[in-house]
Amino acid sequence: MQSRSIEISVGAFILLGIVALSFLVIQVSGLTFADARRDTYQLSAQFNTVAGLAPRAKVMVAGVTIGRVTDIHIDPVSVRAVVDMAIDKNVDYLTADSIASIKTAGVLGEQYVSIAVGASEDILKGGDRIRDTQSAMILEDLIGKFVTNFGDKK
Amino acid sequence: MLSYLQRLGRTGLDVAAGFGRAGILLAQAVWGPIDWRYGPGLLLRQLHFVGVYSLIIIVVSGVLIGMVLALQGYTVLVRFGAESALGQMVSLTLLRELGPVVAALLFAGRAGSALTAEIGLMKTTEQLAAMEMIGVDPLRRVARPRLLAGIIAMPILAQVFNMVAILGAVGVGVSWLGVDAGSFWSNMQQSVELGEDVMNGVIKAFAFGVVVTWIAVFEGFDAEPTPEGISTATTRTVVYSSLAVLAMDFLLTAIMFGVD
Numbered sequence: 001m002q003s004r005s006i007e008i009s010v011g012a013f014i015l016l017g018i019v020a021l022s023f024l025v026i027q028v029s030g031l032t033f034a035d036a037r038r039d040t041y042q043l044s045a046q047f048n049t050v051a052g053l054a055p056r057a058k059v060m061v062a063g064v065t066i067g068r069v070t071d072i073h074i075d076p077v078s079v080r081a082v083v084d085m086a087i088d089k090n091v092d093y094l095t096a097d098s099i100a101s102i103k104t105a106g107v108l109g110e111q112y113v114s115i116a117v118g119a120s121e122d123i124l125k126g127g128d129r130i131r132d133t134q135s136a137m138i139l140e141d142l143i144g145k146f147v148t149n150f151g152d153k154k
Numbered sequence: 155m156l157s158y159l160q161r162l163g164r165t166g167l168d169v170a171a172g173f174g175r176a177g178i179l180l181a182q183a184v185w186g187p188i189d190w191r192y193g194p195g196l197l198l199r200q201l202h203f204v205g206v207y208s209l210i211i212i213v214v215s216g217v218l219i220g221m222v223l224a225l226q227g228y229t230v231l232v233r234f235g236a237e238s239a240l241g242q243m244v245s246l247t248l249l250r251e252l253g254p255v256v257a258a259l260l261f262a263g264r265a266g267s268a269l270t271a272e273i274g275l276m277k278t279t280e281q282l283a284a285m286e287m288i289g290v291d292p293l294r295r296v297a298r299p300r301l302l303a304g305i306i307a308m309p310i311l312a313q314v315f316n317m318v319a320i321l322g323a324v325g326v327g328v329s330w331l332g333v334d335a336g337s338f339w340s341n342m343q344q345s346v347e348l349g350e351d352v353m354n355g356v357i358k359a360f361a362f363g364v365v366v367t368w369i370a371v372f373e374g375f376d377a378e379p380t381p382e383g384i385s386t387a388t389t390r391t392v393v394y395s396s397l398a399v400l401a402m403d404f405l406l407t408a409i410m411f412g413v414d
Contacts, residue, residue, distance in 0.1 A: 003195060003198075003199075006198055006199055006202045007198055009202055009206045010198050010201045010202050010205070010206065012206075013201065013202075013205045013206045013209065013307075013310065014201075014310065016209075016310070016314055017309070017310030017311075017313055017314060019317075020310070020313035020314045020316065020317040021313045021352075021356070023317045024249070024313060024316055024317060024320075024352050025348060025352055027339070027343075028245050028249070028316075028320060028342055028343065028346050028352070029343065029346040029347060029348045029351065029352050030340075030342070030343025030344065030346065
């Protein structure tokens with residue numbers, strides 16, 4: 001009888017561990033099974049500078065997340081930064097003349113890729129490239145310009 | 155002069171021999187054929203002893219630590235108007251560092267010391283010698299189920315600790331201090347990565363479980379068979395395993411989250 005109660009309490013202990021781990025996985029790390037299996041297609045865009053953009057950063061249209069940055073590397077020919085993005089499959093409204101720009105959420109927030117949809121009839125498909133891009137705004141450069149302008153006026 | 159040198163040398167040799175004995179103990183306890191005659195009963199009893207009995211202290215300290223983290227984090231973050239990042243701060247602190255480390259320290263104090271005292275007493279009362287006499291290997295009969303139980307129980311305890319601490323932080327942060335529940339959870343979910351944070355925490359807890367139970371079982375077997383010997387061995391278990399946990403935590407953090 002005593003061994004039965006031990007077995008029951010150990011079973012409850014292990015069950016509690018499983019509950020705790022699944023709580024951490026689902027509620028804390030926010031893993032949803034739909035998210036993992038969601039179909040995506042690849043787009044890429046070239047920027048003069050990506051300053052601070054990181055893989056897994058969000059891709060947004062009108063402030064709504066539609067995908068993630070998967071990879072950032074240098075194109076050896078043009079020596080510009082190439083940003084690969086995985087876009088949700090159900091996003092079928094990105095036109096060929098869309099403009100991708102790198103923006104910052106708030107003053108100190110994380111950087112993300114914002115896509116402004118154009119008016120063209122052609123829709124971007126997997127593997128396509130977004131032509132028009134706007135690079136990241138680098139705060140130091142702006143301050144530098146401001147300081148030199150200020151000095152010239154004097 | 156020479157005698158000082160000799161003392162230093164002897165200490166060094168003793169330390170090296172201790173490490174050697176600990177390694178031999180672990181190897182002999184883990185390797186070798188499994189004795190199915192005992193069934194899972196031995197392991198279950200140890201899991202009960204090591205895991206279930208540690209649960210109360212783990213849960214109570216977890217809730218309290220989560221509450222303190224939320225309170226302290228809130229007072230700092232609210233100055234920058236960033237109190238919605240409280241969930242992120244609390245969960246990352248807990249999952250990456252505090253959860254496994256504090257759970258391991260409590261585990262060393264609660265279960266490790268009890269293991270050492272129990273085995274030390276078995277040695278003092280010559281139960282271990284009696285076992286050997288009747289042809290039962292005490293390493294396999296006594297050490298193996300305890301090692302296994304500690305290694306299994308530690309990750310479970312650490313995850314339970316994390317869970318109740320986060321719930322404690324929710325209690326203080328959301329219910330009492332009025333952080334918005336939606337931004338609390340969504341900030342947390344955005345910043346916590348499954349592989350990076352949750353799984354590395356599990357790996358840490360597993361490593362700490364190995365180290366703490368190994369030290370506890372070894373100190374028990376290595377204790378001098380006297381009442382004083384048992385008490386020094388118990389103290390040594392708590393001190394050594396706490397130090398080992400903190401040192402290993404630094405190493406593991408450097409490997410997992412350090413410079414890429």
